[in-house]
Amino acid sequence: MSYFFALAGNIGVGKTTWTRLLSDRFDWRAYYEKVVENPYLADFYQDMKRWSFHSQIFFLTQRFKAHLEIQRTTSTCIQDRTIFEDGDVFAKNLYANETMSEKDYQNYKDLYETIIDSLRFPDLIIYLRASTWTLISRIRKRGRDYERAISKEYLAQLNLAYEDWIKSYARNNRVLVIDTDDLDIEKDTTRLNEIIKKIGSYENQMELFPKISVI
Numbered sequence: 001m002s003y004f005f006a007l008a009g010n011i012g013v014g015k016t017t018w019t020r021l022l023s024d025r026f027d028w029r030a031y032y033e034k035v036v037e038n039p040y041l042a043d044f045y046q047d048m049k050r051w052s053f054h055s056q057i058f059f060l061t062q063r064f065k066a067h068l069e070i071q072r073t074t075s076t077c078i079q080d081r082t083i084f085e086d087g088d089v090f091a092k093n094l095y096a097n098e099t100m101s102e103k104d105y106q107n108y109k110d111l112y113e114t115i116i117d118s119l120r121f122p123d124l125i126i127y128l129r130a131s132t133w134t135l136i137s138r139i140r141k142r143g144r145d146y147e148r149a150i151s152k153e154y155l156a157q158l159n160l161a162y163e164d165w166i167k168s169y170a171r172n173n174r175v176l177v178i179d180t181d182d183l184d185i186e187k188d189t190t191r192l193n194e195i196i197k198k199i200g201s202y203e204n205q206m207e208l209f210p211k212i213s214v215i
Contacts, residue, residue, distance in 0.1 A: 004070055004120060005078040005199075008085055008166070009128035010158050011150065012139035014180060018128060019080040021185065025196055031066045031079040034059075042146035052094045053104040060086050060108070064115055071120050082122065084169070085162075087112035093161045124202050125175045127166050132156045134181045176202070 005028065007015040016032060023030035035041065038058050044051040063083040070077045091108050094100035100108070130138075132155045139147050166175060178195060185192050 002074050002076045003123045003202075005076070005124050005126065005202075006082045006122040007078065007080050007128065008082055008125050008162075010130065010135055010155060010162055011147075012135040012142070012155075013128040013130045014138065014185065015080045015128060017185060018126070019078055021192075022078050022126075022196065022199065026076070026200060028078045029073060029075045031070060031077060033080045034062045037062070045146050045149040048094070048099045049101075052100040053108060056086065056091050056094070056100070056108060057111075059090075060112060060115070067119055079122070082125070083112075083116065083119065084121075085165070087116070088165050088168075089158065089161045093157055096161075097157060121173050123174065124199075125166075125169065125173065126199065127162075127175055127177045128180050129162075129177055130180045132159060135159075174202075 005022070007018050007022075009015050019030050019032060022028060038055060040051050040055040040058055044055040060083065063081070063086055066079065067083050070079065087109070091100065091105065091112070095102075095105035132152050135155050136152055139150060166177070169175060176199065183191060
């Protein structure tokens with residue numbers, strides 16, 4: 001039987017690294033977020049109001065394509081960020097902070113809700129949590145030029161939006177929360193192996209696990 005796992009979390013939390021590690025360890029098929037390919041992203045960070053709709057539509061389109069591939073495959077897959085975060089965290093936050101207009105948000109929301117009606121939910125969301133200052137540190141460390149314009153206020157807003165979303169999502173779907181502030185997965189191999197062992201056990205005993213678990 002194949003499963004659908006997904007990594008969720010804020011910008012800079014480490015989703016891509018975790019996706020690679022878990023894919024390599026369990027031989028799961030990996031689907032990575034198309035960040036560099038987004039032609040609007042650099043402009044978005046410079047002028048969010050001007051480019052928010054364009055950037056979000058790009059991500060929604062690419063995530064939808066990946067999600068359809070996941071639904072068609074017979075392999076166990078792991079995805080770096082879900083389509084549900086696009087609509088329920090990022091676009092929703094942009095609208096709430098008046099960075100996306102009412103007209104654009106309603107058009108986006110109509111499209112998003114139409115799309116997700118036909119989608120399979122992940123069997124397990126692995127939610128990586130980190131403080132705003134940890135995210136800033138990791139974003140600076142990876143050194144993407146266009147991310148220099150990301151403000152701590154924007155990251156803090158997204159953290160709040162993520163916490164609301166994950167609580168709502170976990171009511172009906174399984175979530176594993178990993179606090180990563182004090183976890184350097186490149187160095188702390190002992191804890192990393194403990195976490196990987198727990199994640200691996202989900203694949204074999206999915207029905208026995210609670211809706212939400214924190215490690």
